[in-house]
Amino acid sequence: MATVMSAPSKPIIWTSRILRGLAAAFLLFDGSFKLFNPAPVAKSFAALGYPAGIALSLGILLLVCTVLAIIPRTAVLGTVLLTGYFGGAIASHVRVGDPLFSLVFPLILGGMLWGGLYLSDQRLRAIFPLREHD
Known part of the structure; x- marks a missing residue:
């Protein structure tokens, strides 16, 4: 039996836009920053x-994945790719023993x-319902 799902309300749509927009703004800034490879x-x-030279490649990768996540038609693909990017970032920080915030921040961005x-x-x-329908 097929279930009919209603469209999200305006407050839910705006909450979605704000969550995704804030995360995307940070990621676009971060990716752009990596392109220029400043001292920090x-x-x-x-x-x-x-090596410092890898910053350009990672910056381009981050920007491409973020743009894919912003475009509604490719948002799922972009978000999946960013999840992999965040996993690599977390693994890199765990490997060198960085503080907890370095591990939690990518999780927060992914959650957003x-x-x-x-x-x-x-x-x-529909794929991941938070509750069972009666």
Whole structure:
């Protein structure tokens, strides 16, 4: 038996936009910052054991994934790719023993992206219902 899902309300749509927009704004800034490889980026990459030259590649990757996550038609793909990116970031920080915030921040960004997408995408809510329908 098929269930009919109603469209999300305006407050839910705006909550989704705010969550995804804040996360995307940070990621676009971070990706753009990596393209220019200023001293703080080079220093953080060195602390993680990566060559400074990899910042450009990771910046481009982050920007492409973020743009995919922003576009409604490719939002799920972009968010999945960003989840992998965040996993790599967390693994890099765990490897060098960085503080807890370095581990939690990517989780927060991922939660904002997935939470916002869940609120606005009926297909995700159908796949992962938060409650059983009677």
